Amino acid sequence: MRILFFGDIVGDRATAHIAERLSDLRREYDADLVIANAENCAPNGLGMAAKQIDQLLLAGVDVITGGNHSWDSDESTGLLALEQVLRPANLAPDVPGRGVLTLDAAGEKITVINLADHCAMKSVKKVAAGFRPAYEGWLAAERIGTVIVDYHGDHVLEKQIFAHAVDGEASAVIGTHSHEATTALHLLPGGTGFVTEVGMTGPAGGVQxxxxxxxxxGLRTTGNPFSGDLPAPGDGPITLGAVCIEIHDGRTTDLRRVAS
Known part of the structure; x- marks a missing residue:
């Protein structure tokens, strides 16, 4: 089984880029399943928007994961009602949406689990009261068949500790959120494929x-880079942050970056 995983999609140009290329990429990598973190896919890069989510689903994305930006707008929050759209699972049961999805691909059951660390989620006031530690969310999740985790987090240390904690139970742990791809691709001893940060799919040359x-x-005038208006997605060339995961009998046997 082969799975394509796309890191944080930033803005509508990045969404269109994936939508245009996905059919060819699925064929090139012989992918059975496509997962994409799309919490930044709205035109302003903050949250999700229906047009962009529709583009991704129609293009062939099977599961959409999220993170701290999943609640950035009412439209984004509303999209959490879609079966294919996940948000972090380590939240209280009364928080809208779901964090786990089990589906069929290549004749097998695959469970996708979306988790997030405290540093990524601490600014999300809408769900602050419902936050739970990521490992607690993992333990509570129903895990059927091959298990893929989108671990949305800031801390390298926490991502790496989590990956080793679930080595042999998760088939792959793919780090998202920081947008800056890490070089090393790991095959852990128990068979879990792991990358600390898959990187963003979005405009290069700016800030995330x-x-x-x-x-x-904002930084120069007030000392606070976030004191002004919200920035727009950049106009640089679209970079592709993605990996292809090859899995046999629940173990990752190959993990490679997808060429831009």
Whole structure:
């Protein structure tokens, strides 16, 4: 079984880029399943928007994961009602949406689990009261068949500890959120494929896919880069942050980056 996983999609140009290329990429990598973190796919890069989610699903994305930006707008929150759209599972039961999805691919059951660490989620006031530690969310999740985890987090240390904690239970742990891809691709001793940060799919040359000018001005004038208006996604070339995961009998046997 082969799975394509796309890191944080930033803005509508990045969404269109994946939608245009996905059919060819699925064929090139002989992919049985496609997972994409799309919590930044709205035109302004903050949350999700229906048009962009529709583009991704129609293009062939099977599961959409999220993170701290999943509640950035009412439209984004509403999209959590879709079966294919996940948000972090380590939240209280009364928080809208779901964090776990089991589906069929290549004649097998696959469970996708979306988790997030405290540092990524601490600014999300809408769900602050419902936050639970990521490992607690893992233990509570129903895990059927091959298990893929989107671990949305800031801390390298926490991502790596989690991956080793579930080695042999999860088939792959794919890190998202920081947008800056890490070089090393790991095959852990128990058979779990792991990358600390898959990287973003979005405009290169700015700050996590966003135009830097507004944040730079805020830093220079007030000492706070977030004191001004929200920045727009950048206009640089779209970079592709993605990996292909090859799994046999629940163990990752090959993990490679997808060429831009």
């Amino acid at each position: 896919g966003f135009a830097p000018e507004v944040m730079v001005a």
